[in-house]
Amino acid sequence: MTTLPNSYWPAGKRCAVLISVLFNDGRDAVAQAPDLPQRSKSFSVWQYGALRGVDRLLQTFADFTIPASWFVPGLVAQQHPQRIRDIVAANQQLASLGWDFEAYTTLDAATTHTLLTQSKSTLEQVSGHAVQGFRLPRGRWPRRFDVALQSAGFAWSASLNGDDMPYSHHSGLVEIPVHSELDDRPYFQFNFTPAFPPGHSRLPAYDAVLANWLLEFAAYRRYGGCFVLQLHPEWMGTPGRNQLLRDFLHEITRHDDVWLANGDAIAAWHASHAQPLPTTHPLNVYEVYRQERGRHAD
Amino acid sequence: MIPSPIRWPAGYRSAVALAFDVDGPSGDAMLDDSLLDNLRYFGEGSYGPYRAVPRLLDLLAQYQLHATFFIPTWVVTHWTSLCERILAAGHEVAYHGHRHEVFFDLTIDQQHAVMEQSRAIFQQRLGITPTGFRTPSGDWSTATATLLHTFGVKYSSSMRGDDRPYFHPAATGRNGLVELPARWDMDDYTALAYFEDPAFPSGLDRLADYRAVMRNWSAEFQGYHRDGLFWTTILHPKVSAKPGRLSILEGLFQTIRQYDDVWVARGNDVADWWIQQYGQGGNK
Numbered sequence: 001m002t003t004l005p006n007s008y009w010p011a012g013k014r015c016a017v018l019i020s021v022l023f024n025d026g027r028d029a030v031a032q033a034p035d036l037p038q039r040s041k042s043f044s045v046w047q048y049g050a051l052r053g054v055d056r057l058l059q060t061f062a063d064f065t066i067p068a069s070w071f072v073p074g075l076v077a078q079q080h081p082q083r084i085r086d087i088v089a090a091n092q093q094l095a096s097l098g099w100d101f102e103a104y105t106t107l108d109a110a111t112t113h114t115l116l117t118q119s120k121s122t123l124e125q126v127s128g129h130a131v132q133g134f135r136l137p138r139g140r141w142p143r144r145f146d147v148a149l150q151s152a153g154f155a156w157s158a159s160l161n162g163d164d165m166p167y168s169h170h171s172g173l174v175e176i177p178v179h180s181e182l183d184d185r186p187y188f189q190f191n192f193t194p195a196f197p198p199g200h201s202r203l204p205a206y207d208a209v210l211a212n213w214l215l216e217f218a219a220y221r222r223y224g225g226c227f228v229l230q231l232h233p234e235w236m237g238t239p240g241r242n243q244l245l246r247d248f249l250h251e252i253t254r255h256d257d258v259w260l261a262n263g264d265a266i267a268a269w270h271a272s273h274a275q276p277l278p279t280t281h282p283l284n285v286y287e288v289y290r291q292e293r294g295r296h297a298d
Numbered sequence: 299m300i301p302s303p304i305r306w307p308a309g310y311r312s313a314v315a316l317a318f319d320v321d322g323p324s325g326d327a328m329l330d331d332s333l334l335d336n337l338r339y340f341g342e343g344s345y346g347p348y349r350a351v352p353r354l355l356d357l358l359a360q361y362q363l364h365a366t367f368f369i370p371t372w373v374v375t376h377w378t379s380l381c382e383r384i385l386a387a388g389h390e391v392a393y394h395g396h397r398h399e400v401f402f403d404l405t406i407d408q409q410h411a412v413m414e415q416s417r418a419i420f421q422q423r424l425g426i427t428p429t430g431f432r433t434p435s436g437d438w439s440t441a442t443a444t445l446l447h448t449f450g451v452k453y454s455s456s457m458r459g460d461d462r463p464y465f466h467p468a469a470t471g472r473n474g475l476v477e478l479p480a481r482w483d484m485d486d487y488t489a490l491a492y493f494e495d496p497a498f499p500s501g502l503d504r505l506a507d508y509r510a511v512m513r514n515w516s517a518e519f520q521g522y523h524r525d526g527l528f529w530t531t532i533l534h535p536k537v538s539a540k541p542g543r544l545s546i547l548e549g550l551f552q553t554i555r556q557y558d559d560v561w562v563a564r565g566n567d568v569a570d571w572w573i574q575q576y577g578q579g580g581n582k
Contacts, residue, residue, distance in 0.1 A: 140336050140495065141337045141338060143335075160341055161338060161345060162340070162342070163349060179540070180492050180493070181492070181540065181542070186492055186504065186505065187504055187505065197503070198497075198500075198502055199501015201501060201503040202504065204505070208508075208509070208510070211507060212505065212507065212508050215508050215542035216540075217542075218545075219542045219545065220541055280348055280376070280377055282345065285344055285377075286337055289333075289334075293331060293334055
């Protein structure tokens with residue numbers, strides 16, 4: 001009932017693991033604090049990612065043979081073409097993070113389509129590889145955004161939650177759900193002014209973050225889920241946190257029943273094995289909820 | 299060791315009522331309709347009834363623990379078979395508003411309407427008339443306890459200010475509702491809830507170390523047990539029954555099961571005991 005049949009994943013694997021990197025080059029922070037680029041000290045907190053963090057993550061992934069998916073805004077790919085080529089040369093996969101951390105709920109359909117296709121084509125031109133995956137950069141999920149992503153040529157998204165298995169939107173776009181406890185940013189983001197996080201929270205103990213992730217991984221393996229780790233070069237690509245990452249990757253790579261795969265592979269597997277969503281799935285209940293409140297299907 | 303100040307059933311030193319609030323996506327954002335355009339927040343809440351509760355039920359069964367589930371009836375209407383499974387496993391289901399309304403903000407007529415709607419849904423969907431109530435986020439108003447009494451509610455688990463049951467003042471007669479107080483110390487939001495839109499915690503504080511949370515919660519139980527008191531929890535499956543966090547609950551359950559003189563009961567069992575033992579004398 002609560003554990004999925006072992007046969008869901010390929011070759012009898014018990015669970016899937018996607019290591020993802022969000023290479024924002026600070027555009028996420030600029031979207032929240034527009035004067036950040038004029039604050040050279042503070043902005044360098046995020047610029048560290050492109051300067052040092054990307055290489056350190058690539059080296060670490062190479063040491064453990066990790067097939068990660070790297071989400072990159074189109075603008076960042078344009079500004080850092082050599083970094084993008086380094087990523088692809090290391091057998092890593094690219095996916096889109098939009099153009100420049102735009103909030104798609106504020107954009108009309110034509111602008112949305114333009115930015116989505118522009119992001120995809122820029123990433124493809126710089127890397128020389130097809131791009132199928134997408135991560136919503138910020139803001140809320142616009143109504144029927146799955147259709148917008150499909151018409152821009154995307155096959156999957158890793159933006160929503162509500163589940164710990166991939167699921168299919170009504171359009172057929174695959175969703176690989178993500179969870180904040182498996183994202184390094186809530187644990188490690190810090191800057192004085194502008195304040196990240198807004199409450200200037202203490203940094204956590206590194207061994208506590210490692211322990212949380214190991215407990216989550218063990219549970220996903222037990223329940224047969226799709227574990228998605230989200231890393232940022234500026235937060236996890238540092239020398240001091242590298243051992244945390246290495247200890248974690250050591251654990252996930254020592255089992256022969258864990259399917260370590262990139263987003264394209266997981267989405268393709270799900271697309272060919274998807275069952276109809278149960279009526280109790282959050283995506284279906286959300287539709288009923290909107291109708292209850294007088295919002296018509298659109 | 300000091301003797302327990304409370305008379306518990308023979309052989310028991312303390313009482314525990316494990317309690318889970320299955321809020322799902324209900325709450326403030328549903329009440330003000332901002333949830334309509336926030337699929338991510340809807341998904342964060344719906345994960346509770348959709349994925350977390352079934353695993354929690356398995357874990358409770360593994361440790362042979364019966365608990366109380368406070369469920370807004372909007373959740374009952376959308377995850378009815380899950381609620382049936384909760385009841386079939388021997389757990390108690392009790393009132394928690396319809397859409398997690400803030401009773402403090404409602405007139406007594408509005409509170410009455412919420413209770414009527416909830417009672418009808420519990421009766422029609424699940425064939426039960428609950429006897430317990432936990433006020434959804436925030437306070438209740440001065441007239442709420444009397445209102446609850448007219449719906450046949452015997453106990454509330456809403457207050458924070460004691461470590462043992464007590465009687466609310468009665469509108470008529472000797473005693474009002476039994477209160478089974480809970481405390482923030484055992485609310486999983488304090489350590490584990492995190493969301494950015496809307497922001498909780500407001501300063502976006504870090505998530506706690508799961509191992510430390512397990513040790514805190516176990517220490518809480520052990521302190522109440524040592525002193526022979528009553529202990530309950532404010533746990534939300536969408537928060538503390540996410541996959542890795544089930545290890546926290548499992549550690550807590552293991553701690554509880556190390557003691558053979560703790561009475562693990564549902565809220566209504568404890569309320570019945572309290573009325574039977576102390577109903578004549580009022581508060582001690």
